[in-house]
Amino acid sequence: MQNRLSDLARGGASSWQGSGEASAAGGGDRKGKKNRAPSPVLVSEGREAARTETTSAWTGEKKIKIQSAPTSSGDLGGTEKIEGLDWDKDYLEKEINCCLERLHEVLPYDPDDGEFCPFDEQQLKALNERLARCRIRAYEHCQGAEDASLTDKYPTSELEHNGYYKYYERYFEWYFDPQYCYADFQDYQRLVLRENNGEYEDWEKYHKTCSKLEGDQQFVQLWDELSSKTKLIELYLSRSSKDPKIEKLVFYHALKIAEGLPHVSKTLVCSTFYDFIWGVRFKHKCYKYYAGFFFEMWQLTTKRKMNFIEALRHIHKEDKYSCCSFAWRHQIDKKEPDLSIFEQECKSYLDRIGATAEDNEAYQLIMDFIEEIVMKPKTYYDYAKKKLHIAKEIGLIPY
Numbered sequence: 001m002q003n004r005l006s007d008l009a010r011g012g013a014s015s016w017q018g019s020g021e022a023s024a025a026g027g028g029d030r031k032g033k034k035n036r037a038p039s040p041v042l043v044s045e046g047r048e049a050a051r052t053e054t055t056s057a058w059t060g061e062k063k064i065k066i067q068s069a070p071t072s073s074g075d076l077g078g079t080e081k082i083e084g085l086d087w088d089k090d091y092l093e094k095e096i097n098c099c100l101e102r103l104h105e106v107l108p109y110d111p112d113d114g115e116f117c118p119f120d121e122q123q124l125k126a127l128n129e130r131l132a133r134c135r136i137r138a139y140e141h142c143q144g145a146e147d148a149s150l151t152d153k154y155p156t157s158e159l160e161h162n163g164y165y166k167y168y169e170r171y172f173e174w175y176f177d178p179q180y181c182y183a184d185f186q187d188y189q190r191l192v193l194r195e196n197n198g199e200y201e202d203w204e205k206y207h208k209t210c211s212k213l214e215g216d217q218q219f220v221q222l223w224d225e226l227s228s229k230t231k232l233i234e235l236y237l238s239r240s241s242k243d244p245k246i247e248k249l250v251f252y253h254a255l256k257i258a259e260g261l262p263h264v265s266k267t268l269v270c271s272t273f274y275d276f277i278w279g280v281r282f283k284h285k286c287y288k289y290y291a292g293f294f295f296e297m298w299q300l301t302t303k304r305k306m307n308f309i310e311a312l313r314h315i316h317k318e319d320k321y322s323c324c325s326f327a328w329r330h331q332i333d334k335k336e337p338d339l340s341i342f343e344q345e346c347k348s349y350l351d352r353i354g355a356t357a358e359d360n361e362a363y364q365l366i367m368d369f370i371e372e373i374v375m376k377p378k379t380y381y382d383y384a385k386k387k388l389h390i391a392k393e394i395g396l397i398p399y
Contacts, residue, residue, distance in 0.1 A: 082232055083256075084249050092248055099255035103266040106215060117183040129156060130187060131176050132164035134394040139168045174390055180210065188213040188396050193387055199378055201275065206383045211265070213397065216384040218261040219268060223276055223381050225257050226250070236277075237284055247277060268380070275379035287370055294366045296320075298350050299359075308343045 084092055119127060133150045159165070169175040173194050180190040189210045195203045211219065227233065232253060240246040251273055258269045293315070300311035349369045353362045391397045 082235060082249070084252055085235070089245050089248075092245060092252060096248065096252050096255060099252065099259060100266065100270075102259055103255065103269070104262055105267065106263060106265040119181065119183050123183060124181070125156075127181065127187075128164045129159055131190070132159045132162075132166075134176075134187070134396065135165045135168040135172075137394045138172055138390075139165070174387070177207070185210070186212055188216075188387075188391050191387060191391055191396065193383060193390075200383050201377050201379050203383075206380050209268070209380070211268070211384070212263065213388075213391070214263040215265065215268075216388055218264045220381065220385050220388065222254065222257050222261055222264055222269065223272075226254050226276065227280075229253060233280060233284075236280065250277065272380050275381065279376070279379065279381070282376055286376075287367065287374065290374065291363065291367045291370045292320075294346070294350065294370070295359075295363050297346065298353055298362055298366065301350065302353070302355050308347070309337065309339065312339070 084095065087095070133154070136150060136154060173196060175192055175194065176187075176190045177192045189212060192207045193200070200206055232250060236246050236250050254269065254273055254276070258264050258266070296315060297311050300306045300314060301308060306314065349366070352369070353365050357365070388397070
């Protein structure tokens with residue numbers, strides 16, 4: 001069911017995207033993405049609100065929290081030296097090219113080239129049994145169960161009689177693609193996440209990438225490690241709009257990390273770099289922008305004891321959150337504004353925070369529900385990360 005807070009804002013999602021300076025070097029551009037799923041809160045003009053994101057109950061995947069204070073991080077003076085920051089543009093580009101030359105290209109499989117070894121009858125039978133047990137683990141929540149125990153409970157005859165439990169897949173957010181039934185493939189490569197109503201950017205490309213297990217593991221490691229370079233990210237957020245070289249500097253650091261990850265495809269690194277850049281802006285700008293609005297509403301209504309309309313008028317007068325045109329602005333200047341639905345929805349979230357909560361605690365709780373109601377379009381990083389999580393739960397990755 002669509003959240004009523006989809007009326008909170010109209011437009012503005014595109015304003016959180018990066019400058020695109022490094023997209024040529026990164027091999028990507030976010031224009032024309034056909035599967036862009038609008039947020040339930042940030043709804044672009046002329047587009048329907050996406051349904052609230054749900055997570056499969058059996059996966060048990062935990063959400064990563066954004067640990068952030070309600071105030072800015074301050075200037076960058078006195079921080080550790082960032083490699084390449086003092087290089088000129090030409091030297092930086094030279095180093096980027098050197099990194100690209102040193103990276104090994106790990107080509108993904110192309111299932112259409114017809115050069116893969118087919119299974120013989122015995123191999124196909126063993127494959128079907130392995131995949132059946134994966135489906136059983138998922139369906140029965142047998143996380144981490146050994147094949148031996150499932151073999152005792154589900155002998156070959158029963159697996160065959162039940163069609164290797166392929167019908168279980170209709171309950172899951174994933175399936176084993178029969179197109180990838182070649183001896184050359186890992187079982188992990190056969191695992192495909194469903195499109196799920198445009199949840200993922202370029203799903204058609206993602207499910208055909210066919211990266212090996214080691215490739216996806218190192219791909220996620222690459223962007224996690226780059227994200228952990230806090231000072232570099234802060235530098236990008238604070239200066240990239242003024243100095244286009246900063247985006248190329250982030251790209252250089254991505255390539256330097258990739259040099260130590262031999263299973264990562266150079267093409268995949270380059271083509272997903274701008275997805276990373278855009279995601280950083282979305283996370284640190286869009287999430288924090290709306291969290292700031294709700295945090296201030298909580299302070300005004302809880303700490304200063306303003307009623308809801310007074311608090312909105314106070315924010316409206318200060319014009320602090322004018323990047324997007326809030327729906328309530330059309331009502332706030334009226335003599336008798338009709339904001340009952342908006343007030344009810346806002347309070348359903350803000351009432352979760354106790355009146356005695358510390359500011360940092362309140363801000364984190366607000367950020368939690370912002371992550372729930374603002375759907376960030378998902379990239380290959382999200383696709384690979386979720387696929388790895390599911391693969392571990394169903395026994396494709398040892399514990």
